[in-house]
Amino acid sequence: MAQFTEERLAKVKEIIARYPDGKQKSALLPVLHLAQEQFGWLSSETMDYVAGLLQIEPIEVYEVATFYSMYNLKPVGKYMFEVCQTGPCMVRGSEDIIEYIKQKLGIKVGETTADGLFTLKTVECLGACGYAPMMQLGKHYREHLTKEKVDAIIEECRRNAAANN
Amino acid sequence: MGVKLLLDKAHVEGIRYYDVYRREGGYRSVEKALKMSPADIVEEVKKSGLRGRGGAGFPAGMKWSFIAKPEGVPRHLVCNADESEPGTFKDRYLMEFLPHLLIEGLIVASFALGSNATYIYIRGEYAWIPDILEQAINEAKANGWLGKNIQGSGFDCEIYVQRGAGAYICGEETALIESLEGKRGNPRIKPPFPAVKGVWDRPTVVNNVETLAAVVPVINMGGEAYSKIGVGKSTGTKLISACGNINKPGVYEIDMTISVEEFVYSDEYCGGIPNGKRLKACIPGGSSVPILPANLLFKTAKGEQRMMNYESLSDGGFATGSMMGSGGFIVLDEDQCVVKHTLTLARFYRHESCGQCSPCREGTGWMEKILKNIETGKGKMTDIDLLWDIQRKIEGNTICPLGDAAAWPVAAAIRHFRDEFEWHVNNPELCLTQNFGLAHYADAREVVA
Amino acid sequence: MFIHIDNKTYTVKAGKNLLEACLTLDLDLPYFCWHPAMGSVGACRQCAVKVYKDENDMKGRLVMSCMETVTEGLRLSIEDKTAKAFREQVIEWLMTNHPHDCPVCDEGGACHLQDMTVMTGHDYRRYNYKKRTYTNQYLGPLINHEMNRCIQCYRCVRYYRDYAGGDDLNVFAAHNHVYFGREKDGVLQSPFSGNLSEVCPTGVFTDKTLKEHYTRKWDLTMAPSVCNHCSVGCNTIAAERYGQLRCMLNRYNGDVNGYFLCDRGRFGYEFVNSENRIKQALIRSRTNEAATESEIMEHVQSLISMSKVVGIGSPRASLESNFALMQLVGKENFYQGISEDEAHLNRLVVEMLRSGCVHSVSLKEIEQADAVLIIGEDIWNTAPMMALAVRQAVVKTAASQASQEIKIPVWLDSAIKELAQEEKGFLATLTIATSPIDDIATHSWHAAPDDLARLGFAIASYLQPGKIVNTDFSEALLDKAKKIGDALKKAKNPVVITGTSCYNDNVIKAAFDVAVALNTGERKTSFSCVMTECNSMGLAMMGSPSFSVANENIKTNGHATAVILENDVYKHIPSANADEFFNSCDHVIVLDALHNATTEKAQVLLPAATFADGDGTLVNNEGRAQRFFQVIPNTTSQVQESWRWLKKLQTLKLHTLNGHALHPDDLLREMETALPQFEGITNVSPKHDFTIHGEKIPREPHRYSGRTAILANKNVSEPKPFNDGDSPLSFTMEGYKGTPPSGVVPFFWSPGWNSVQSVNKYQEETNGALRGGNPGLQLFKNKSDARDLFFNDVPESFVVAKDRWLLLPKYDALGSGELSSYTAALKTLSPQPFASMSTGSLQALNAKDGDMLQIVDAGIMYGSLPVKADENVCDGVVLVTAGLRESMGMSWGTRVQIKK
Numbered sequence A: 001m002a003q004f005t006e007e008r009l010a011k012v013k014e015i016i017a018r019y020p021d022g023k024q025k026s027a028l029l030p031v032l033h034l035a036q037e038q039f040g041w042l043s044s045e046t047m048d049y050v051a052g053l054l055q056i057e058p059i060e061v062y063e064v065a066t067f068y069s070m071y072n073l074k075p076v077g078k079y080m081f082e083v084c085q086t087g088p089c090m091v092r093g094s095e096d097i098i099e100y101i102k103q104k105l106g107i108k109v110g111e112t113t114a115d116g117l118f119t120l121k122t123v124e125c126l127g128a129c130g131y132a133p134m135m136q137l138g139k140h141y142r143e144h145l146t147k148e149k150v151d152a153i154i155e156e157c158r159r160n161a162a163a164n165n
Numbered sequence B: 001m002g003v004k005l006l007l008d009k010a011h012v013e014g015i016r017y018y019d020v021y022r023r024e025g026g027y028r029s030v031e032k033a034l035k036m037s038p039a040d041i042v043e044e045v046k047k048s049g050l051r052g053r054g055g056a057g058f059p060a061g062m063k064w065s066f067i068a069k070p071e072g073v074p075r076h077l078v079c080n081a082d083e084s085e086p087g088t089f090k091d092r093y094l095m096e097f098l099p100h101l102l103i104e105g106l107i108v109a110s111f112a113l114g115s116n117a118t119y120i121y122i123r124g125e126y127a128w129i130p131d132i133l134e135q136a137i138n139e140a141k142a143n144g145w146l147g148k149n150i151q152g153s154g155f156d157c158e159i160y161v162q163r164g165a166g167a168y169i170c171g172e173e174t175a176l177i178e179s180l181e182g183k184r185g186n187p188r189i190k191p192p193f194p195a196v197k198g199v200w201d202r203p204t205v206v207n208n209v210e211t212l213a214a215v216v217p218v219i220n221m222g223g224e225a226y227s228k229i230g231v232g233k234s235t236g237t238k239l240i241s242a243c244g245n246i247n248k249p250g251v252y253e254i255d256m257t258i259s260v261e262e263f264v265y266s267d268e269y270c271g272g273i274p275n276g277k278r279l280k281a282c283i284p285g286g287s288s289v290p291i292l293p294a295n296l297l298f299k300t301a302k303g304e305q306r307m308m309n310y311e312s313l314s315d316g317g318f319a320t321g322s323m324m325g326s327g328g329f330i331v332l333d334e335d336q337c338v339v340k341h342t343l344t345l346a347r348f349y350r351h352e353s354c355g356q357c358s359p360c361r362e363g364t365g366w367m368e369k370i371l372k373n374i375e376t377g378k379g380k381m382t383d384i385d386l387l388w389d390i391q392r393k394i395e396g397n398t399i400c401p402l403g404d405a406a407a408w409p410v411a412a413a414i415r416h417f418r419d420e421f422e423w424h425v426n427n428p429e430l431c432l433t434q435n436f437g438l439a440h441y442a443d444a445r446e447v448v449a
Numbered sequence C: 001m002f003i004h005i006d007n008k009t010y011t012v013k014a015g016k017n018l019l020e021a022c023l024t025l026d027l028d029l030p031y032f033c034w035h036p037a038m039g040s041v042g043a044c045r046q047c048a049v050k051v052y053k054d055e056n057d058m059k060g061r062l063v064m065s066c067m068e069t070v071t072e073g074l075r076l077s078i079e080d081k082t083a084k085a086f087r088e089q090v091i092e093w094l095m096t097n098h099p100h101d102c103p104v105c106d107e108g109g110a111c112h113l114q115d116m117t118v119m120t121g122h123d124y125r126r127y128n129y130k131k132r133t134y135t136n137q138y139l140g141p142l143i144n145h146e147m148n149r150c151i152q153c154y155r156c157v158r159y160y161r162d163y164a165g166g167d168d169l170n171v172f173a174a175h176n177h178v179y180f181g182r183e184k185d186g187v188l189q190s191p192f193s194g195n196l197s198e199v200c201p202t203g204v205f206t207d208k209t210l211k212e213h214y215t216r217k218w219d220l221t222m223a224p225s226v227c228n229h230c231s232v233g234c235n236t237i238a239a240e241r242y243g244q245l246r247c248m249l250n251r252y253n254g255d256v257n258g259y260f261l262c263d264r265g266r267f268g269y270e271f272v273n274s275e276n277r278i279k280q281a282l283i284r285s286r287t288n289e290a291a292t293e294s295e296i297m298e299h300v301q302s303l304i305s306m307s308k309v310v311g312i313g314s315p316r317a318s319l320e321s322n323f324a325l326m327q328l329v330g331k332e333n334f335y336q337g338i339s340e341d342e343a344h345l346n347r348l349v350v351e352m353l354r355s356g357c358v359h360s361v362s363l364k365e366i367e368q369a370d371a372v373l374i375i376g377e378d379i380w381n382t383a384p385m386m387a388l389a390v391r392q393a394v395v396k397t398a399a400s401q402a403s404q405e406i407k408i409p410v411w412l413d414s415a416i417k418e419l420a421q422e423e424k425g426f427l428a429t430l431t432i433a434t435s436p437i438d439d440i441a442t443h444s445w446h447a448a449p450d451d452l453a454r455l456g457f458a459i460a461s462y463l464q465p466g467k468i469v470n471t472d473f474s475e476a477l478l479d480k481a482k483k484i485g486d487a488l489k490k491a492k493n494p495v496v497i498t499g500t501s502c503y504n505d506n507v508i509k510a511a512f513d514v515a516v517a518l519n520t521g522e523r524k525t526s527f528s529c530v531m532t533e534c535n536s537m538g539l540a541m542m543g544s545p546s547f548s549v550a551n552e553n554i555k556t557n558g559h560a561t562a563v564i565l566e567n568d569v570y571k572h573i574p575s576a577n578a579d580e581f582f583n584s585c586d587h588v589i590v591l592d593a594l595h596n597a598t599t600e601k602a603q604v605l606l607p608a609a610t611f612a613d614g615d616g617t618l619v620n621n622e623g624r625a626q627r628f629f630q631v632i633p634n635t636t637s638q639v640q641e642s643w644r645w646l647k648k649l650q651t652l653k654l655h656t657l658n659g660h661a662l663h664p665d666d667l668l669r670e671m672e673t674a675l676p677q678f679e680g681i682t683n684v685s686p687k688h689d690f691t692i693h694g695e696k697i698p699r700e701p702h703r704y705s706g707r708t709a710i711l712a713n714k715n716v717s718e719p720k721p722f723n724d725g726d727s728p729l730s731f732t733m734e735g736y737k738g739t740p741p742s743g744v745v746p747f748f749w750s751p752g753w754n755s756v757q758s759v760n761k762y763q764e765e766t767n768g769a770l771r772g773g774n775p776g777l778q779l780f781k782n783k784s785d786a787r788d789l790f791f792n793d794v795p796e797s798f799v800v801a802k803d804r805w806l807l808l809p810k811y812d813a814l815g816s817g818e819l820s821s822y823t824a825a826l827k828t829l830s831p832q833p834f835a836s837m838s839t840g841s842l843q844a845l846n847a848k849d850g851d852m853l854q855i856v857d858a859g860i861m862y863g864s865l866p867v868k869a870d871e872n873v874c875d876g877v878v879l880v881t882a883g884l885r886e887s888m889g890m891s892w893g894t895r896v897q898i899k900k
Helices: A006-016 A024-039 A044-054 A058-065 A087-091 A094-105 A147-164 B018-023 B028-034 B038-048 B060-065 B090-097 B099-113 B129-142 B173-180 B209-221 B223-228 B260-265 B338-352 B358-375 B381-394 B402-426 C018-024 C081-096 C112-120 C155-163 C193-199 C263-267 C293-306 C319-329 C340-355 C363-367 C384-405 C413-422 C436-440 C449-463 C475-490 C505-518 C536-541 C547-557 C575-584 C642-654 C664-674 C756-762 C824-829 C839-845
Strands: A079-084 A118-123 A135-137 A140-142 B076-081 B117-122 B158-163 B204-208 B238-244 B250-254 B279-283 B328-333 C002-005 C008-011 C048-052 C061-064 C075-077 C143-145 C170-172 C179-181 C205-207 C221-226 C235-241 C244-250 C308-312 C371-375 C426-431 C443-446 C494-499 C526-530 C560-565 C587-592 C604-607 C616-619 C624-628 C805-810 C835-837 C852-857 C865-869 C877-881 C895-899
Touching: A006 A024, A024 A044, A024 A058, A024 B158, A044 A058, A058 C170, A079 A094, A079 A147, A087 A094, A087 B238, A087 B328, A087 B338, A094 A118, A094 A147, B018 B099, B018 B129, B028 B099, B028 B209, B038 B060, B038 B099, B038 B209, B038 B223, B060 B099, B060 B204, B076 B099, B076 B173, B076 B209, B090 B099, B090 B129, B090 B209, B090 B238, B099 B117, B099 B129, B099 B158, B099 B204, B099 B209, B117 B129, B117 B173, B129 B158, B173 B204, B204 B209, B209 B223, B260 B279, B279 B402, B338 B358, B338 B402, B358 B381, B358 B402, B358 C081, B381 B402, B381 C081, C018 C048, C048 C081, C061 C081, C081 C112, C112 C756, C143 C193, C155 C170, C155 C193, C155 C384, C155 C413, C193 C205, C193 C244, C193 C263, C221 C624, C244 C263, C263 C384, C263 C824, C293 C560, C293 C587, C293 C604, C293 C642, C308 C319, C308 C547, C319 C536, C319 C560, C319 C616, C319 C642, C319 C664, C340 C505, C340 C526, C340 C536, C340 C547, C363 C384, C363 C494, C363 C526, C371 C384, C371 C449, C371 C475, C371 C505, C384 C413, C384 C426, C384 C436, C384 C494, C426 C436, C426 C449, C426 C475, C443 C475, C449 C475, C449 C505, C475 C505, C494 C505, C505 C526, C536 C616, C547 C560, C547 C575, C560 C575, C560 C642, C587 C642, C616 C664, C642 C664, C835 C839, C839 C865, C852 C877
Parallel strands: A079 A118, B076 B117, B076 B204, B117 B158, B238 B328, C002 C075, C308 C560, C371 C426, C371 C494, C426 C443, C494 C526, C560 C587, C587 C604, C805 C877, C835 C865
Antiparallel strands: A079 A135, A135 A140, B238 B250, B279 B328, C002 C008, C048 C061, C048 C075, C143 C205, C170 C179, C221 C235, C235 C244, C616 C624, C805 C895, C835 C877, C852 C865, C852 C895
């Protein structure tokens, strides 16, 4: 069963306290982020759990979770490459980067590698146009991407994954 | 070298931290403001002529003065940090490198508006920035600039950071309010305006990050003095985030008296086009504003030099001008295909449509499909007219400005680059491997080696 | 005020939006997301018009007409080229992804999207890409889902969630891939889900029961009808093809149900088509039981002339049938076919409403109440549409009032919805157990009926100190009374609702006292009491004694022939008493439509018409007399209205048979003379000989097809249409084509408007009364000089007895109807019988959740039921699912024994 760690539960409490009484629904987006951090993606079970925490109907969580692009409603790889493909990145060669990652990992956009390590996603503008081409990897941005940089990032991820196992 | 009001201290070592920021004169505006009446602060901001830096350019002081003050109902200030307009990344820069500047502006504005709980709604993808902001908030709090009875003034204020979760539409203020309430980011119908019924049905002011940061110099130097910087109704300084095919992409502060040409070619700013290429077109104010071909970028239709300010950039209307918008300056060189670039923007707006009203929901998807066909050599001549027709009907007819934002880039691309579209239709094979190039949109300037 | 539309000047009502104004003026303007009951959200952008600053403004501005308020002298154009082109473009957008499956779509021919497409003139498709597709969901046995047809007008979620309070249908995802449905497959939980089929402007949500025996809407024979399933009396359209009832549709009545029906009402029609229908007259214990009409008449004639005859009336039979029985047996021998307990309550309600001191409230007025107090009735389950009206009062009325302060028009739903989060109207629900309506209540309190009554009296006493004599109320009770009393005092239009389902007269008296105490000069208070059946009120108004009295009389006097009218006595009376009654009767003659326990006792059985095969009048709990009309032509079977059987018997008995046809009109005229309380009943509907320009009103739309072929398997020549001598309606497609009087509208249709949205064309104004006034006649008149009735019967507090349990019914919105269980779909959704008790009670019984318990009442052992522990049931009370076979004849409101 989905259940937050003590630390996250305390965080939920803290977040709810930011809003007026009875407006705990406002905590929905941040709490879903917390849930995704812990579980990697948002299953119906997780969303039901969040609904319970915030004392709202589960359906209020589903409608929101499906609206925003950052919530994963299906399991994703440990490392998700979210490569920007909007105009400013495109003119700086984001298509080549996407193509390179596809080849390198042997997956198509939207797919996850068989080892469950990598998911490749194309996304729309992430607000790093001056540092294009770029992608989001977890919490941070990887900018000024080149093929060499992509190689290094993949290596780094593999190393981290191996170290954590 | 123009006046710098926001980024003047950006390169001071450790400016991200309170001690350095304070040493460099930070939080003076709060000291000053707390001694003023809220109404006087609003008056100063009005006098300064400060215009909303999010894109619409609505006078900030005016917006503040509209806030309703019903008895016993709390009011809120919400900082719009949902910076998502392609080409725009200036707010991120401010928050990442000068977090205290934003916090300082927020405290002043909160005091002026009577907001005891102020929220920063930041786009979800800027996932690491809330940590920076929260650290700054904690430092400010530890030093008595936030919390209960700020600096003995009797004014209480808390600032909270809320992350969005990936929706461009939440940059629209009513959608942002919905999202802050934990709902889908569907823009609300106005009226009621947020100033009357905003977040949790309370009077609310939503301002962009840069606008709120600019409140600091406005208070420090006085509205009158601030209004003297710049030109006409373009007062103060503006952050421009420059990107695309330029040598020095990045965030620049300009005082709105420099020319577009200088901005593109001066080493102080963009530093010209890389690899000796020539400039083909530019979107000067974020992806939604009309694209301008080189010949209309540096000179207006009247033949005057085009300047980097609200009035000059929009000179000539949409026929021959563009807009200052959010200050996202996207430069395309001679190798870029306008059809393809427009396609990425159409895809962006289709993806970001909330799905509420028909023109935007159905129109953006259709435009993307047509552009895709034209771009890949499957287009027909009538598709160009159809595209024109669809965008015309979207523009001005949607609940929120996203419809306009989606229509304008398509309109401007056809308006100024119709022959490039036609070339795609006429050269279905060729367009897969080659670009139309510059054609007759000759760069007004000789190639800079 | 005046406005100018395309350079013509019109008078319109202030406060409306331009779309409402245009539609009210009978102008055609297409729309999708706007709904008259739900207001505007400006999402579809279909209703665009041009608005001009003044007469010199030639350019104008394109606006959404649903989002602009009418202002004095406003100039607008519907015909403007840009506006027309834009509206056509919107349809083109919506049609980009809409499948071209009209020929196989249930909505086809009655589709708002089709109508609007034609209206805008969009006929050529410039979109030549793949259409988006979705996966459909299983939404249960009532509603079909076909998401590919969706045009994203958002009406379904706005109706289901905002209007009806459902929480299992929503919008998911974003941009051009929004999805409307449930989180995953499953039965829609709201008892108002059927309205989705009418709210949806196209074929995404359709009536699944119609699918079982599908017919195009234009091929239906339709007649105005009145719902049989509870005492509220919603107006319906019954629709027939090939002798079978195919579906029920909403029939707009601005005073009653408006645009909506509950699922029991909409889907509970299948009993009409049931195999359990009685189609043949029988004389039992003959070799050949089937009898011809003349045999039957002769036989019955001899029975009723031989001995004393008692008539047992019915709360679900029409006024005409009850009255015809009364005439046949004589007023002194006519009894209500319900228990004395229930009859006593019904008499009380009639007395209250007849006094005229408090207004008897309509559903529409409940919607507009600013405070609602419910005492003792689970209206969500006993009168669902009333609960929906209360929801509007709570959720919308206060918000609408708040909107006035910030100058937001009441039709601006998007803003009202936001305001409604903060501004809720007052609702107190004081009932025996929890109900879904508690979710929107300010106060909910669950207690035994006597304690509910005590709180009611305490509130009345607080509102008008000194009026209640016995005031030994506890501090806690007084505190509650004060809170509720204060809230009610603030209201201008409070409504007090109660009902008979507690089987406790103190509850009703207390509720009435609150209403009277509130009804002072500064506010207009209204009152409503829910009853059990569709004509409980009509029967009660006739003022006859109860079945229990009939039973006593027969036992004492013996030797009688009983004529039982459309009534399963076993449903109302403990089976021992019923058996006793039947054993005392020499002969039993039963008229009914369906076989049941009582028809088993009949020596003579006459096939009676249902609402679908006959005409009649019902009186709802408000006192509104409403007429329903036959929709299934009867050419072969013996089925006829009970009143017709009875009237024929009467003429035979009195030898007054003169060859004249019988009309309900004649009966009503005689009734008006005999029973003055029914004054005006003859005016409820136009008379049988009413015509317009010499033409009757056709039950079939002019597009009706295949008429000449319908009976071709029997005879190739087209038969003469069935002749309806009882009403102004004809069983053909020929006749008057205009708008008929509001009470005899068989279907809504207008040129270019083939869907239910055409109701706009029948109204005085959108969401207003039907042209010529809403149908139905209120039989209770408010009297300005009425003397206040006031009851002073404060009961003692409820005391838990050691081994006796207060037996009370638990109703279910879908499953408590005797008739609705014939619809297979509803039956699957109805609860299995169970009892519920508090944990304390279970401990006292030494039982636990899930145990089987047996109710023992006056020596009768009822079948055993599983028990559920329910914290909201108070100690000493046992709730049992009502309306099911297992709980038939239980003595509700009495103390019973329980065996493990």
